[in-house]
Amino acid sequence: MTTKETTGFDILGEAPICARCGSEHVVTDAWACWNREAGFWELETHFDQAYCRTCEDETDLQWIKPEGPENGRVRDLNDAFRRLGQGRGSVFVTNGVSALGPEFVARALAAVRCFNNFSEENDPWGEHDFGAFELEGHKLFWKIDPFDLALQAHSPNPANAALTHRVLTLMLASEY
Structure with a gap:
């Protein structure tokens, strides 16, 4: 053993x-x-x-420690989905964020699209799948999770766009 x-x-x-x-x-x-x-x-x-x-x-x-092309490919696919809406995926906004109104949600999603504050601390795998920011006095988190196409389990290969449905969730830090 x-x-x-x-x-x-x-x-x-x-x-x-x-x-x-x-x-x-x-x-x-x-x-x-x-x-x-x-x-x-x-x-x-x-x-x-x-x-x-x-x-x-x-x-x-x-x-x-993987630092090769798969992590770079996952990062590129995550960025394309998060920033440009490209690729297969869904965006979910929690009830707490929704309760702040549609204009706030629009500004928060724009902040997610523009987010670029990645570091070894918040992105150790280099995949750009998590971010935290403040907006109008609210601390928010966003996270991208790679699911299989049936949304039943983790993707068998997040570096393969044909096998992955990305789910971006935007939430208040207090909802975590």
Whole structure:
């Protein structure tokens, strides 16, 4: 059995890849623990055996911080959707933002389109999928989540526009 201390998956930004071909399409058996407060499963540990779906064979995992074209492609697709409305996606505005009136919503969405205050702190993956700003005394957050086309699960590949429906949510920080 391998723990997060020995694999490095607790290091911010690292991802497992196949040591043979470099693909991120790797799987492993794991134990997960339900986190009631967060509302999702947390990976507790994974086992030594790993399988690469690209090689279609057992493999060893290598841990890297992806900085390659996939992250750049996700960033470009997120920016095109957020700034220009290009690509498959939906925009949701929470009840708290809506309650401030249609003119406020229009100004807030314009601020999301113009947002460019990305840093290592708020965008460690370089994907331009989150932002926070103040508008007329209100702290707002926006977030882009990549879903599959049925909107049932995470996209199998957010760098592939044909497989991804982006959902941009605009909310008051107090609604988070």
